[in-house]
Amino acid sequence: MGKSNLDLIKECDNFPYYSDDPAFYTVHLKTYHAFKVAGCDAVLGYIPNSVVEKFYWPDCWAVDSTAQTVTLVTPPGATPAQRSELMAQTLDETVKRGNFKILHGWRNEMYPIYGPKGEFLLEMERCASPIFGIVTYGVHMTGYVEDEQGLRIWVPRRARTKQTYPGMLDNTVAGGISTGELPFECAIREAMEEASIPEDIVRAGAVPVGCVTYFYVRDERAGGETGLLQPEVEYVYDLKLDASVVPKPCDSEVEDFRLWNVDEIKEALSKGEFKPNCAVVLIDFFIRHGILTPDNEPDYLEIVARLHRRLEFPTASHATK
CATH class of the missing domain: 3.90.79.10 (Nucleoside Triphosphate Pyrophosphohydrolase)
Structure with a gap:
């Protein structure tokens, strides 16, 4: 058939709906870390815990295993260009380490990430976007x-x-x-x-x-x-x-x-x-x-x-x- x-x-x-089974949804969400950016309260994506464990996180990232968050840390007033540069540096190093097959499909295309008011926060390489779940x-x-x-x-x-x-x-x-x-x-x-x-x-x-x-x-x-x-x-x-x-x-x-x-x-x-x-x-x-x-x-x-x-x-x- x-x-x-x-x-x-x-x-x-x-992806499951909370309304279908709240208990299952709540447990399922514990298999992810929330992706965040300093200065923005919103969750911008979900990263599987297994990805968090093997990804390269330099000093500009804060990984909180208790709160299950991964945050791009930037100074107050950071510009989208500054955030984007930190993301680019992170991805460049991650590619060199060769831990992720998805990054073999590098496109040289940039995808935007927006905040809760539609504000442009930063951009990232297209093929990496599923890693962060944006x-x-x-x-x-x-x-x-x-x-x-x-x-x-x-x-x-x-x-x-x-x-x-x-x-x-x-x-x-x-x-x-x-x-x-x-x-x-x-x-x-x-x-x-x-x-x-x-x-x-x-x-x-x-x-x-x-x-x-x-x-x-x-x-x-x-x-x-x-x-x-x-x-x-x-x-x-x-x-x-x-x-x-x-x-x-x-x-x-x-x-x-x-x-x-x-x-x-x-x-x-x-x-x-x-x-x-x-x-x-x-x-x-x-x-x-x-x-x-x-x-x-x-x-x-x-x-x-x-x-x-x-x-x-x-x-x-x-x-x-």
Whole structure:
């Protein structure tokens, strides 16, 4: 029997909920240290205890095993640049020690960390973000064709050489939002880098349709250590394309694209062929386009609720001031 839509949601949003079992949740949380920054009261992420034990913590870090906290210690009034430099130095030394496989996938992309009022605290190398369990941000765009043949979606297959989710199916365009980047600009950049879709087509046709949020516990498909945490916000866009526009791989991250109808995509979802968060975005697409409805999906209510998890850590608006 294949995976249900709710199975796919639970596979991506798989960190426990306090409301489901408070006692279990409380015990489970003891397997993590809270990541904090001096001068900010908020917990910014969860680090597994096993990671804390083997990570390199120089003098600028305070590890409190009783309170189960790991705090980046900086002087009062420290700037984001100063905090970021300390983080960079820590990660550089950790890489040299070679204790973490996930750091082999160094991207030279910086991810921001925000405080409870949306203030920018610091940035860190993308591939290290799951070690600290921070909230990360990305965009997913579904490119689709709707004509006399019905609704069809462009589906890429990830390169089998990728460190993360090799060979799995993906959304038409997807990528992480770097420090200082706006979601729509990220979508434009990724559309060209991953799918060779020109900027003018994206600017003219991409429609922002909301976001999905989830709290993912990484498994072996993600590459690197398992059990690391990824609470994420994915801004979602729809891009209706003319049939003459054919996405093509532009880098080594995608093997090919295929134009699939709804039934073909449902079958691949059921077989678990899609990267977990890409399955979530497709289910969201199906709901918004009336393909999944309260009349044909028995888990409709729970699915809709689980598409928009309220995360335990501070999040920030990307709206321009």
